[in-house]
Amino acid sequence: MKTTSAAHISEQAKFAARTLRTLTTEQKNTVLKAIAERLSSASDQIIEANSKDLNTAKSQNLSAAMIDRLRLNEERIKSMADSLREVADLNDPVGVQRSLGLQQSGIEVLKKRIPIGVILMIYESRPNVTVEAASLAFKSGNAIILKGGKEAANSNRVLADIIQATLVEFGIDKHAVQSISTSDRSVVSTLLKRDEDIDLVIPRGGTTLIDFVNETSRIPVIQHYQGVCHLYVDKSADLAMALDLLINGKTQRVGVCNALEGLVVHQDIADDFLNVAVQHLRHYGVEIFGCDRTSELSAVDKVLKLNDFGQEYLAKKIAIRVVSSLDEAIDHIDQFGSQHTEVICTEDQQRADQFIQSVDAAVTMHNSSSRFSDGGELGLGAEIGIATTKLHAYGPMGLESLTTEKFVVRGSGQVRA
Amino acid sequence: MKTTSAAHISEQAKFAARTLRTLTTEQKNTVLKAIAERLSSASDQIIEANSKDLNTAKSQNLSAAMIDRLRLNEERIKSMADSLREVADLNDPVGVQRSLGLQQSGIEVLKKRIPIGVILMIYESRPNVTVEAASLAFKSGNAIILKGGKEAANSNRVLADIIQATLVEFGIDKHAVQSISTSDRSVVSTLLKRDEDIDLVIPRGGTTLIDFVNETSRIPVIQHYQGVCHLYVDKSADLAMALDLLINGKTQRVGVCNALEGLVVHQDIADDFLNVAVQHLRHYGVEIFGCDRTSELSAVDKVLKLNDFGQEYLAKKIAIRVVSSLDEAIDHIDQFGSQHTEVICTEDQQRADQFIQSVDAAVTMHNSSSRFSDGGELGLGAEIGIATTKLHAYGPMGLESLTTEKFVVRGSGQVRA
Numbered sequence: 001m002k003t004t005s006a007a008h009i010s011e012q013a014k015f016a017a018r019t020l021r022t023l024t025t026e027q028k029n030t031v032l033k034a035i036a037e038r039l040s041s042a043s044d045q046i047i048e049a050n051s052k053d054l055n056t057a058k059s060q061n062l063s064a065a066m067i068d069r070l071r072l073n074e075e076r077i078k079s080m081a082d083s084l085r086e087v088a089d090l091n092d093p094v095g096v097q098r099s100l101g102l103q104q105s106g107i108e109v110l111k112k113r114i115p116i117g118v119i120l121m122i123y124e125s126r127p128n129v130t131v132e133a134a135s136l137a138f139k140s141g142n143a144i145i146l147k148g149g150k151e152a153a154n155s156n157r158v159l160a161d162i163i164q165a166t167l168v169e170f171g172i173d174k175h176a177v178q179s180i181s182t183s184d185r186s187v188v189s190t191l192l193k194r195d196e197d198i199d200l201v202i203p204r205g206g207t208t209l210i211d212f213v214n215e216t217s218r219i220p221v222i223q224h225y226q227g228v229c230h231l232y233v234d235k236s237a238d239l240a241m242a243l244d245l246l247i248n249g250k251t252q253r254v255g256v257c258n259a260l261e262g263l264v265v266h267q268d269i270a271d272d273f274l275n276v277a278v279q280h281l282r283h284y285g286v287e288i289f290g291c292d293r294t295s296e297l298s299a300v301d302k303v304l305k306l307n308d309f310g311q312e313y314l315a316k317k318i319a320i321r322v323v324s325s326l327d328e329a330i331d332h333i334d335q336f337g338s339q340h341t342e343v344i345c346t347e348d349q350q351r352a353d354q355f356i357q358s359v360d361a362a363v364t365m366h367n368s369s370s371r372f373s374d375g376g377e378l379g380l381g382a383e384i385g386i387a388t389t390k391l392h393a394y395g396p397m398g399l400e401s402l403t404t405e406k407f408v409v410r411g412s413g414q415v416r417a
Numbered sequence: 418m419k420t421t422s423a424a425h426i427s428e429q430a431k432f433a434a435r436t437l438r439t440l441t442t443e444q445k446n447t448v449l450k451a452i453a454e455r456l457s458s459a460s461d462q463i464i465e466a467n468s469k470d471l472n473t474a475k476s477q478n479l480s481a482a483m484i485d486r487l488r489l490n491e492e493r494i495k496s497m498a499d500s501l502r503e504v505a506d507l508n509d510p511v512g513v514q515r516s517l518g519l520q521q522s523g524i525e526v527l528k529k530r531i532p533i534g535v536i537l538m539i540y541e542s543r544p545n546v547t548v549e550a551a552s553l554a555f556k557s558g559n560a561i562i563l564k565g566g567k568e569a570a571n572s573n574r575v576l577a578d579i580i581q582a583t584l585v586e587f588g589i590d591k592h593a594v595q596s597i598s599t600s601d602r603s604v605v606s607t608l609l610k611r612d613e614d615i616d617l618v619i620p621r622g623g624t625t626l627i628d629f630v631n632e633t634s635r636i637p638v639i640q641h642y643q644g645v646c647h648l649y650v651d652k653s654a655d656l657a658m659a660l661d662l663l664i665n666g667k668t669q670r671v672g673v674c675n676a677l678e679g680l681v682v683h684q685d686i687a688d689d690f691l692n693v694a695v696q697h698l699r700h701y702g703v704e705i706f707g708c709d710r711t712s713e714l715s716a717v718d719k720v721l722k723l724n725d726f727g728q729e730y731l732a733k734k735i736a737i738r739v740v741s742s743l744d745e746a747i748d749h750i751d752q753f754g755s756q757h758t759e760v761i762c763t764e765d766q767q768r769a770d771q772f773i774q775s776v777d778a779a780v781t782m783h784n785s786s787s788r789f790s791d792g793g794e795l796g797l798g799a800e801i802g803i804a805t806t807k808l809h810a811y812g813p814m815g816l817e818s819l820t821t822e823k824f825v826v827r828g829s830g831q832v833r834a
Contacts, residue, residue, distance in 0.1 A: 021774075022774055100797075103789075117777070200808055248833055358438075360534070368827070377833070379517040379518055379520050390821045391617055396824070406778065407790075409785045
């Protein structure tokens, strides 16, 4: 029974995807703007549904941070509506063509961008993800199945209802956006096996969720695992700049994946830099963990062994390592980074290029704060996630990442000899 | 013990990948041409190793077709050497950049093409795949672990030895190309769990192999499933052209994935077309299976029920369906195609565009033979496989499909406000 209903959900999504891929950009933008209107005028209804979720969360003693993430108010609803209009303003990747030229046989070959098809998104807590993910999927011509956290079940339901009502108003199959609120894991497990209907799974949440999805899914998964990001301060760095990048990367917001978790310092400037850096970090309440050499140069709260590096603290903590060369810095990042975002601070262009060439991370930066590693700041407009695996997408994923390219061949009766 | 050795293989591949991604195009091309030389001068040794495999195959009563696929002779060795030189001539996708522009914050954002890292290729029988796959992986800067069929164990070993000897000659880590000849499935199972080292798995073989890899792997898989390709002959088709496309697609080579397995005919021209088409197909020894309406218009060898459609025959057999509209043709292909290659024959450009827009297949063609659906014919130069799933690659995969893009950010000390 449950299996049937999960299958039904994915079949309906696949059917809806067939019409979605033929919509024009103008049609899609009109619908997105209409959803924005409807959200704004339904804010009382949204806040009421959200308050049920908030009450349950309070009665279950969820943390204040969790409750804050869950909360919707006038301002946050306005911000959701604004984000819908921003997605309408983004370039539509669907239909973009590039030529592979006329072949010797006489056939003309193109690659044409098309929607992926059906996306299953599994996420936790924040209900605004419901609207963001639905709008990005819709703009890129994909059907989406949204499985939000049970904490936000009432909020997600009313948001999905508003989206579906707008779709119906414009004569579009409402199964283009489906929200599942069941807490029954077997429904999710069944969906994760439906590779005949679903083309892509995006889990956004803790490592337990991602591991579960990875283990269970027969469908390709794009995972956003951890952000263990480093700043490497080279011997040729502008130390004042390095300090800015360090403080911004570590303290501007600590609970996010593009915050710094590690600092790697070249030995030649370690003495000069670490004293000042550690003093500033302490001023911001950051606990200092460091290798032996770090501890010889400045007071640390804990000396780290090699095995202790590579933690995603998501807190006011930093792991510092002193290295004797650029190569050793690259080795450290290779071993302990999570292929998310890695920064070099140096005035030496050649050493910057070597770092960028050698470090295997989705975003490699020269003289910039790791906090810029998100879709909006990198010029993608909006992001549906950040991929730390390399296939299909690597790093922040915008609209283009929700599409793929097919081959189009035009001939005049050519056959193969 | 076995687990350790499998882990050791993938760790060594990952280590080799670090240097591979920094090689220049010229360095890579020099090595590829040197492997070609060495292959040619070692042909006696290769033929000797191959004859051991052939003897085993004969003693095990493998089919003549299997034995032919397994066989290496002077001509085939020359063809492998030529293919290495052709790969050297292909454009190197690694390092290609595109700009996302200067952002409001002042940072400059680029996307830069990089190797994926480590590829695990699992394939059956044909030993020339060993050389092809190794050369494409190497040219695109990836390490590769080759798991060929046990039938070709001796041939694969000598080919891999030649490749590794050349790598060593040029001071490159020989673990860039590793061939595993064990028939122990637990080694493969362990490798399929090593997502910390391996970035991509490409299985090439029967559905049993692909299903096993899909079920077992924690690593992203690009699968080449089936080719159930159709030719749709529209009411506005040039029927002489349609006949050419049909005969070429069905009979030029029957055992390949881009051969036609289905013919869909618009009712308005079905009477005219089917008589001639069936007559020609019979002349080539093709068995005719058809729907009720087909059987009313021409003699069929078997009447098909709806459930019987969608077979990959890989033989001189074809399934014919008469439809009453373009939409019905698209529905048929949606239901029974395998998202590989679909062809429309029509003189009506609008109907061709609608077909191309609506049909969900990696390669959609207008007035061309399905047999053009391969990397060489489509202008990719060489292919490592044909993806029938949409993520990362869809359709024939050339060098570019073995790479991904990372973000490169260049700033001058910008921090996030």
